[in-house]
Structure formats: C-alpha cells, structure tokens
Amino acid sequence: xxxxxxxxxxxxxxxxxxxxxxxxxxxxxxxxxxxxxxxxxxxxxxxxxxxxxxxxxxxxxxxxxxxxxxxxxxxxxxxxxxxxxxxxxxxxxxxxxxxxxxxxxxxxxxxxxxxxxxxxxxxxxxxxxxxxxxxxxxxxxxxxxxxxxxxxxxxxxxxxx
Amino acid sequence: xxxxxxxxxxxxxxxxxxxxxxxxxxxxxxxxxxxxxxxxxxxxxxxxxxxxxxxxxxxxxxxxxxxxxxxxxxxxxxxxxxxxxxxxxxxxxxxxxxxxxxxxxxxxxxxxxxxxxxxxxxxxxxxxxxxxxxxxxxxxxxxxxxxxxxxxxxxxxxxxx
DNA sequence: TCTGAATGATGAACATCTTAACATTTCGTA
DNA sequence: TACGAAATGTTAAGATGTTCATCATTCAGA
Numbered sequence: 001x002x003x004x005x006x007x008x009x010x011x012x013x014x015x016x017x018x019x020x021x022x023x024x025x026x027x028x029x030x031x032x033x034x035x036x037x038x039x040x041x042x043x044x045x046x047x048x049x050x051x052x053x054x055x056x057x058x059x060x061x062x063x064x065x066x067x068x069x070x071x072x073x074x075x076x077x078x079x080x081x082x083x084x085x086x087x088x089x090x091x092x093x094x095x096x097x098x099x100x101x102x103x104x105x106x107x108x109x110x111x112x113x114x115x116x117x118x119x120x121x122x123x124x125x126x127x128x129x130x131x132x133x134x135x136x137x138x139x140x141x142x143x144x145x146x147x148x149x150x151x152x153x154x155x156x157x158x159x160x161x
Numbered sequence: 162x163x164x165x166x167x168x169x170x171x172x173x174x175x176x177x178x179x180x181x182x183x184x185x186x187x188x189x190x191x192x193x194x195x196x197x198x199x200x201x202x203x204x205x206x207x208x209x210x211x212x213x214x215x216x217x218x219x220x221x222x223x224x225x226x227x228x229x230x231x232x233x234x235x236x237x238x239x240x241x242x243x244x245x246x247x248x249x250x251x252x253x254x255x256x257x258x259x260x261x262x263x264x265x266x267x268x269x270x271x272x273x274x275x276x277x278x279x280x281x282x283x284x285x286x287x288x289x290x291x292x293x294x295x296x297x298x299x300x301x302x303x304x305x306x307x308x309x310x311x312x313x314x315x316x317x318x319x320x321x322x
Numbered sequence: 323t324c325t326g327a328a329t330g331a332t333g334a335a336c337a338t339c340t341t342a343a344c345a346t347t348t349c350g351t352a
Numbered sequence: 353t354a355c356g357a358a359a360t361g362t363t364a365a366g367a368t369g370t371t372c373a374t375c376a377t378t379c380a381g382a
C-alpha cells in the first residue's frame with residue numbers, strides 16, 4: 001500500500017518550504033515599500049560593500065545575469081541605483097546605490113532586523129546558528145562536474161601554474 | 162571599514178544558495194527528460210499518493226494556485242496527467258497521473274535517487290539528516306499573523322465551536 | 323427558498339527564472 | 353597588427369512566481 005521510497009528525503013523541497021516560512025515574515029515588509037526580494041538583496045549588498053560590477057552582484061545576490069539585466073534597469077528607472085560602464089573595460093557594468101536608494105535601505109534595515117529577531121526568537125538562537133552552519137557547508141557541495149572529475153583519478157581541472 | 166551588521170545572517174539567502182547547490186545535481190537529469198522542477202515534483206506526488214485535488218497538489222508541491230493552473234494545463238497537453246472535475250463539488254479539480262506519466266516517473270525515479278545518493282555521499286549522512294530535521298522545524302514557524310496573535314493575550318483566532 | 327459569505331480555480335499584469343543564442347569588448351598570440 | 357578565444361552583458365522565448373481581481377459553485381442562515 002504505502003510504497004515509500006528508501007532514500008527520498010526531498011531535500012530541495014524542504015529547503016524551499018523552509019525558505020517560504022521565513023520569507024513570509026519579510027515579504028509584507030518589502031511589499032509595503034514596493035520592493036521585491038531580489039531588489040532588496042541587491043540594495044543591501046550595495047549598501048554593505050559599495051559599488052561593484054554587475055557580475056559580482058549576480059554572484060552575491062544569487063541572481064542569474066539575464067534576470068539581473070532587467071532588474072537593474074527597473075531599479076535604475078525607480079531611482080534606486082545608478083548604472084555606468086567601467087571606463088577601463090567597457091564590457092563591465094558598474095552598479096551603485098543612489099542617494100535615495102541608500103536612504104530607503106537605511107529606513108528598511110532596522111525593520112528587517114526586527115523581523116529577523118522574531119524568527120530567531122521563535123526558532124531558537126542555537127538551532128538557528130546550527131542551521132546556518134549546515135547550510136554554509138551544503139553550499140560548498142562540489143559541482144556535479146567537479147564531483148565526477150574527482151571520481152576519475154585524472155584531475156581535468158585547470159593546472160595551477 | 163567593514164561595517165558588518167550585528168544580526169544579519171541572511172537566512173533566506175543561505176537557504177536559496179543551498180538549494181541551488183543541490184538542484185545543480187538534479188537539473189540536468191530533469192532537463193534531459195524535458196521536465197521542469199515543478200512538473201517533476203507534481204509527478205512524484207501523484208505517483209506516491211495517487212490522484213488528488215489541485216489544492217492539495219499546490220500545498221504539497223509548494224506551488225501557488227495561479228501558477229499551478231498553467232502548469233497542469235501544460236502537463237495535460239504533454240500527456241503526463243489527466244484533469245477532471247469532482248462530480249460532487251464541481252469547484253474542485255481532480256488531478257491524476259496518466260499511464261505514460263507514471264511510466265516516465267518510474268523511469269526517472271531511480272536516476273533521481275542516484276543523484277541523491279551522490280549528494281548524501283559528499284555531504285555526509287549524519288549532517289544530512291540533522292539538516293532535514295532542522296528544516297522540518299523551521300517550516301513549522303508560526304505565520305507572522307499567528308505569531309502576533311500569540312503575542313497579544315487575546316487570541317483572535319477562530320473559536321473552535 | 324433566497325441571498326450573502328465562503329471556497330476553489332482561473333485570468334490578468336508584472337517580475338523573475340531558465341536555457342540558449344548574440345553582441346561587444348578585451349586579450350593572447352602568431 | 354590581425355585573428356580567434358575568452359570574458360561580460362544583453363536578447364529572446366517559454367515557464368513559473370506573486371499579487372489582486374473575477375468567476376463559478378457551494379454552503380449557511382434568515
């Protein structure tokens with residue numbers, strides 16, 4: 001009757017559900033300011049680290065470049081950021097927070113922190129830091145291609161010289 | 162110089178990154194069969210539990226109903242599932258796996274399990290089950306509205322009578 | 323029985339994701 | 353110097369996410 005698969009833990013699904021549970025706390029706040037998750041991630045990033053290339057924004061904010069292109073255009077149109085080309089290498093796009101974007105970031109930040117406090121309070125500080133540790137390790141999983149390279153004894157990776 | 166915010170753990174971002182690292186293992190497999198993540202989630206669900214209402218699919222597969230509507234239409238068009246109205250309550254939509262959908266599911270399942278084994282091997286069985294436990298607990302976070310109700314002593318929730 | 327609230331799904335509008343193809347610019351090198 | 357490869361963004365097309373509105377159906381109660 002119940003044919004439960006032996007190793008079917010559905011890790012991706014649990015990661016998704018957990019994320020939804022957490023985002024339920026932040027989403028109303030961001031919506032109230034007319035921001036999307038992704039826009040808020042980018043704003044915090046730029047506020048924390050200052051201006052940077054689009055590629056680095058993509059990496060750090062976990063956004064693929066084709067998505068990022070549109071997001072940055074809309075954010076510039078909304079007056080949140082500036083976009084300019086790198087003078088040395090005109091392939092590169094430099095993204096920076098505008099003054100009003102920075103002001104908005106500083107306005108939202110404490111509210112976001114308060115949301116986070118709520119979550120921490122409900123879930124428990126110890127479990128939270130334990131979870132973050134495990135997630136950080138999971139993020140370091142070798143890429144499937146890397147994994148297969150390791151499996152075969154001849155490392156196809158670039159020689160470091 | 163480095164102005165790291167005190168309680169800025171970025172839990173949602175880590176959940177997202179971790180999920181990406183894991184999905185990198187599954188995505189090529191599903192793409193090879195022309196399936197999306199969501200479609201595969203739905204197929205496994207229907208194979209495991211048999212036919213069910215669309216609403217339950219949405220809940221269990223973590224898909225919002227407006228998205229689900231289109232996904233189910235496309236899956237039926239692809240011959241993976243059947244859709245029919247409940248005879249008793251014609252508001253409800255009953256979704257079931259087609260024969261070819263079931264065959265495809267059974268074809269992919271062992272390959273998916275093999276991917277999972279790889280991940281388990283790299284990450285470690287103990288840490289994996291520990292992580293799953295924490296995620297399951299995090300999913301149980303009270304909704305922000307529930308949390309605020311609990312905070313105020315007068316429960317505004319529906320009286321159970 | 324009739325009406326208004328509740329329920330389940332869909333429609334609409336916009337944003338984002340995902341993959342593949344392109345365009346531009348830069349760099350290494352013959 | 354000119355050519356081809358690599359790096360960086362952008363377009364394109366289709367699928368999904370997100371919020372709000374709407375439609376059809378059912379249900380509860382006057």
